[in-house]
Amino acid sequence: xxxxxxxxxxxxxxxxxxxxxxxxxxxxxxxxxxxxxxxxxxxxxxxxxxxxxxxxxxxxxxxxxxxxxxxxxxxxxxxxxxxxxxxxxxxxxxxxxxxxxxxxxxxxxxxxxxxxxxxxxxxxxxxxxxxxxxxxxxxxxxxxxxxxxxxxxxxxxxxxxxxxxxxxxxxxxxxxxxxxxxxxxxxxxxxxxxxxxxxxxxxxxxxxxxxxxxxxxxxxxxxxxxxxxxxxxxxxxxxxxxxxxxxxxxxxxxxxxxxxxxxxxx
Numbered sequence: 033x034x035x036x037x038x039x040x041x042x043x044x045x046x047x048x049x050x051x052x053x054x055x056x057x058x059x060x061x062x063x064x065x066x067x068x069x070x071x072x073x074x075x076x077x078x079x080x081x082x083x084x085x086x087x088x089x090x091x092x093x094x095x096x097x098x099x100x101x102x103x104x105x106x107x108x109x110x111x112x113x114x115x116x117x118x119x120x121x122x123x124x125x126x127x128x129x130x131x132x133x134x135x136x137x138x139x140x141x142x143x144x145x146x147x148x149x150x151x152x153x154x155x156x157x158x159x160x161x162x163x164x165x166x167x168x169x170x171x172x173x174x175x176x177x178x179x180x181x182x183x184x185x186x187x188x189x190x191x192x193x194x195x196x197x198x199x200x201x202x203x204x205x206x207x208x209x210x211x212x213x214x215x216x217x218x219x220x221x222x223x224x225x226x227x228x229x230x231x232x233x234x235x236x237x238x239x240x241x242x243x244x245x246x247x248x249x250x251x252x253x254x255x256x257x258x259x260x261x262x263x264x265x266x267x268x269x270x271x272x273x274x275x276x277x278x279x280x281x282x283x284x285x286x287x288x289x290x291x292x293x294x295x296x297x298x
Contacts, residue, residue, distance in 0.1 A: 034079070034131055035105065036098045037112075038123030038261045040292045043091040044248060045118045050085045058119060059085070062097070065115040071103045083133035083255045087208065089247030091288045093295035094140075094254035096133045109264050122296050123261030138185065138203055138256045141210045144249040144287055145196045150221050152189060155196060158220035159187040161227060162213050167236030171213050172206030180236060182206060187213075195287070199253075214245040251291060263296070272296065 039062075047055040051063070059082065063075050072078035083096040101108070109121045145155075162171075162184055169180035188199040198217070200210050216233070219225040225242065233240040272293065 033102065033105070034098060034100050034127050034129050035108065036096055036125045036127045036131060036133060036257070036259075036261070037108070037121055038094055038096050039119060039121040040093040040095065040295060041091060041119040042288055043086060043089050046088070048086065048088040048090075049082070049095075061116060061119060062112075065112055066099065068115055069103075069111040071101050071108060071111060072099055081132050081134065083136055084139060084252055086250075086252055087211075087247050090250045090252065091248075092252035093292050095252055096136075096255045096257075098127060098131055098133045100129075106264070120292070120296075123263055125259055125261045127259070133255070133257075136203065136255045136257055138201055139205060140253040140256070141200045141205065142251045142253045142291075143198045143200070143210060143214045143245065144251075145198060145214065145218060145245075146249075147191070147194055147196050150196055150218070152191065152196065154221040155198075155217060156189050158217040158227070158230065159189060159198065161230050161234070162217075163187055166234045168206055168209055168234070169236045170233040170240045170242070171209050171216070173208040178206065180206070182209070208244055211245040211247060211250060212242065214250075215243045218245070219243070249287075251288065253291070253295070 041058050045056070046058050049058045051057050051060045063080065066072045066078070067074070072080065078099045078101060081098050084092070086092060086095070105124065105126065109124055112121045163186060165181060165183040167180050168182050172180070182204060183202060185201045190197045190199070198214060200213070216225060216230055219242065220227065220230060232238070233242060276293070
């Protein structure tokens with residue numbers, strides 16, 4: 033059987049999502065746990081695939097991976113959570129044998145921008161420039177052979193306590209894309225960058241480096257498909273208790289843990 037699993041993690045404690053030699057990564061910990069629990073024998077035979085590979089410091093509330101396994105469906109999440117720290121599995125769905133989580137309908141990223149007296153109208157005006165289809169080669173760490181054109185469906189701006197929240201929705205994003213856009217938006221709102229500067233960068237005709245925002249304030253909120261995930265109630269109580277304990281221990285990092293609880297509770 034092939035299953036899609038939904039999970040979250042606190043990115044501060046990892047050197048990014050993708051496996052790296054001799055470094056702790058989200059993917060590395062997950063694969064080790066899948067093997068230790070005998071859910072899979074190895075990642076190749078299990079056709080292990082992930083929806084999104086986040087950078088060092090970036091957290092997630094709703095990343096997705098897929099595996100082939102004969103392990104009992106109702107025991108997969110509990111077995112994984114018992115062997116993991118800083119990573120929490122909470123949703124599962126049986127999918128077709130050809131399912132690849134990278135082929136999502138839409139991804140949703142949220143950036144918490146500390147409000148240092150921003151004019152929200154200027155934030156909104158700068159954000160509008162990026163909506164739609166553009167060449168984002170100047171707003172990403174381009175990988176060789178990657179298509180630089182992407183379409184941003186929407187960028188919604190709101191305020192919550194001391195933060196301005198930027199919600200990005202698109203089918204796919206390039207490496208570093210959201211963080212580079214946030215940097216350009218904030219610089220534009222503070223008058224260090226003009227709309228013409230952004231339009232020139234989006235034209236992609238000349239190489240421009242407009243900087244990058246810090247990773248710790250970025251969260252992969254969700255990855256959407258044509259199906260819903262089942263939330264296993266029997267794992268929910270222990271999972272929520274674990275998150276609440278961490279929330280009390282690290283009050284200054286309450287943005288991530290609060291959002292993780294919101295994601296689990298729907």
